Every structure is written in structure tokens, then in C-alpha cells.
Amino acid sequence: MNKVAPTKANLMKSKSMLSFSKKGYDLLDRKRNVLIREVMSLVSRAENIQTQIAEIFDEAYKSLQYTNIILGTNVVKELSNSVSKGEDYDVLLQSVMGVEIPKIKYEKQAIQPSYGLFRTNATFDNALTKFHEVKYLIYELAEIETAVYKLAMEIKKTQKRANGLDKIQIPKYTEIVKDIENALEEKEREDFFRLKKVKSKTRG
Numbered sequence: 001m002n003k004v005a006p007t008k009a010n011l012m013k014s015k016s017m018l019s020f021s022k023k024g025y026d027l028l029d030r031k032r033n034v035l036i037r038e039v040m041s042l043v044s045r046a047e048n049i050q051t052q053i054a055e056i057f058d059e060a061y062k063s064l065q066y067t068n069i070i071l072g073t074n075v076v077k078e079l080s081n082s083v084s085k086g087e088d089y090d091v092l093l094q095s096v097m098g099v100e101i102p103k104i105k106y107e108k109q110a111i112q113p114s115y116g117l118f119r120t121n122a123t124f125d126n127a128l129t130k131f132h133e134v135k136y137l138i139y140e141l142a143e144i145e146t147a148v149y150k151l152a153m154e155i156k157k158t159q160k161r162a163n164g165l166d167k168i169q170i171p172k173y174t175e176i177v178k179d180i181e182n183a184l185e186e187k188e189r190e191d192f193f194r195l196k197k198v199k200s201k202t203r204g
Contacts, residue, residue: 004176006183014180018173021165028162031097035155038096039148046144053137060130066123079124089139099154101147104139 004010068076089106111132 004180006180006187008184011177011180011184014173014176018170018177021169021173025162025165025170028158028165032155032158032162035097035099035151035158039151039155042144042148042151046141046148049137049141049144053134053141056130056134056137060127060134063123063127063130067121067127070121070123076124096147096151097154099150101150102143104143106136106139108136 004014064076071079088109089104092103092105093100094103095101111129
């Protein structure tokens, strides 16, 4: 570490940098904790949604299997081509502790059958209903998983910056302040004894 001249100006500057580094570390530490809590909350939500998705998909595919058996795969394929693709959402952005994360905006729409009812049966209708229902859960899960990834990257970056202050900057300026204070105290003692010696000679 480069030696800093033991002056009062450098002492004030080093103390200021030490204080700034400590405040910076505290802010980063708080930010990291807030981000971690946010991620934990999102992960818990994601787990619940994944469970719901798995249950609905299971029911939907069972209905689809029965439909394939009853109506035949060719008929089911024709019917599926008539079902409109879901593009009923917009992707917006919101800021969480300075991190831009996606927010999927949508309004749940009722199913509008685009096929003749005489060609289908209850199992096909149930499968379509379940796939329609799970679509909105997938929107939400995609939003959460993307947010978790972005927040995790920010936590990693924040941790790195906090470690830089805690392990490098703060110890560095703590040592500089200590060295300058010791040097200035030593200089004051030398000046005191020198003055005392001069006074003693003057009296003699």
C-alpha cells in the first residue's frame, strides 16, 4: 500500500473516505438483504404456481388422451388448428431496487369456441378449458422466473461491490487513518519535547 503523507489534510480526507466507504457498505448490505427477501418471496410464489400448473396439465392431458381415443387424432388435430393462439398480453417493466424486471399485463378472457360443437365432446371441451386456464399461470410463472434471474444477478453484483468495500477499501482507509494519527501524535510529542528543551535552555 502506498504511504500517505501524515498531514492533517490527508487525515481529514482519509477519514472522509473511510466514512463514505462504511456508509456505502451499509447501503449495499441493506440493498442485498431487500433483494434476497424479494427473491425468496418470488421463489415461494413460483413453487406454488408450478404445483398448480402440474396439476392442471395432468388433468388437461388426461382429457386430451380420452378425446384422441374417442374422436381420433386426425379430428383432434383439425380442431386444434381452429383454436386461436393466445397473444392477449403486454410486457411492461417495473423497477425493484433499481433493477428493471418484467411485468406481464393481461386480462383473463373467456373461451370463444371457433369450432362446431357437434364435432366435439365434453373431454375435448375440458382439455381446452384447462389449457386456457394454465396459459395465465404460465404468464405469471415466466414473469416470476425472469424477475428471480435478474434479481439474482443484481444480488451477485451487489455482493461483489460490498465485499470490495468490506475487504479492501474499509481496511485500507482504517489503516491509513491509524498510521497518520500515530505519525501526527509522534510529531506532537517531538515538538513538545523540543519546545520544552528550548524553554529549559532559555531559562538556563
